[in-house]
Amino acid sequence: MTPAWTPPSSGLIHGCWQLASGHGSAWDRSTAFAALDRAAEKAGPLVLDCADIYTGVERLLGDWMAARPAHAGKVVVHTKFVPDLEALPALDRAYVRRVVERSRERLRVETLDLVQLHWWDFGVSGWVRAAEWLAELREAGVVRHVGVTNFGSRALCTLLDEGIPVVANQVQLSLLDRRPLRRLAGVCRERGVSLLCYGTLAGGLLADRPGAPAPADNRSLRKYRLIVDEVGGPQVLERARAELAAVAARAGVSMAEAAAGYVLARPAVGAVIVGLSRRGPDLDVARVRLRPAEVARLEAAVPDTVAGGVYEVERDRTGPHGRIMQYDLNRGVRGA
Numbered sequence: 001m002t003p004a005w006t007p008p009s010s011g012l013i014h015g016c017w018q019l020a021s022g023h024g025s026a027w028d029r030s031t032a033f034a035a036l037d038r039a040a041e042k043a044g045p046l047v048l049d050c051a052d053i054y055t056g057v058e059r060l061l062g063d064w065m066a067a068r069p070a071h072a073g074k075v076v077v078h079t080k081f082v083p084d085l086e087a088l089p090a091l092d093r094a095y096v097r098r099v100v101e102r103s104r105e106r107l108r109v110e111t112l113d114l115v116q117l118h119w120w121d122f123g124v125s126g127w128v129r130a131a132e133w134l135a136e137l138r139e140a141g142v143v144r145h146v147g148v149t150n151f152g153s154r155a156l157c158t159l160l161d162e163g164i165p166v167v168a169n170q171v172q173l174s175l176l177d178r179r180p181l182r183r184l185a186g187v188c189r190e191r192g193v194s195l196l197c198y199g200t201l202a203g204g205l206l207a208d209r210p211g212a213p214a215p216a217d218n219r220s221l222r223k224y225r226l227i228v229d230e231v232g233g234p235q236v237l238e239r240a241r242a243e244l245a246a247v248a249a250r251a252g253v254s255m256a257e258a259a260a261g262y263v264l265a266r267p268a269v270g271a272v273i274v275g276l277s278r279r280g281p282d283l284d285v286a287r288v289r290l291r292p293a294e295v296a297r298l299e300a301a302v303p304d305t306v307a308g309g310v311y312e313v314e315r316d317r318t319g320p321h322g323r324i325m326q327y328d329l330n331r332g333v334r335g336a
Contacts, residue, residue, distance in 0.1 A: 079115055148166055172199040173195065197273060239301045
């Protein structure tokens, strides 16, 4: 019997997207191993988030776990199934299994803890079948749990109504981008689906402290700067930072912990995903308790003006959000 899904008790998932080759020059293998070692020293499970399209990351994590058998038993790895945009029309069962088996081989595990389906274009049919094939792999013991990423409420409910056991939906949620709170969070709470939230710190825009270096420029940070533009630009960002700093000072926590604590307290949120740290101690997000008045002040500082529903502006491939995406990082994998 598949064990019941529970989000991490710490409320924190360590994001590993920045370890991908091509994401930036700040990380190499030894730096990544050192950061993983430091994260593993904390009590409790170590939950890591990666994807089949994060170039080199699944294999790096597999190598680290193989080299650290004392830690491997406490590690939970979430990965993703992200078929290329051009592969969507012809996707078949063999393609799905091949990509998932490749993730299992790279990570050197018998069962993948969580595989999350991403679908670039819901105008292309096949996403329900793809989720069904992931559910078959769950029944076969290849996958322990099935999740999705960047699904709005309508698409999520379609899968749930088809009987697909979706346990988690990974979406962008922060003080700057509150799209999931408009409808999706309520649906997830009703249907028993956990929100796993990335972008909580907006690539460091809601976290860096005075005197610290600015966040390194990369595609992720460009994505979050576009979100800043959507809510009013640098002036709104500075207002948000000032309010977060006030909350952090009252609670005796860092600005990053205040930003993460805001998200973690929203309905249906099971965890926040924050990039693996190479410099200092990991965040203790569970200790942040925001007062209702503080939540109201934070939300009043940032207009809820990101257009559309969850991941909607990102799906416009001709717009500024869509133009920075890479749609073919699984190239070379083909169905039978």
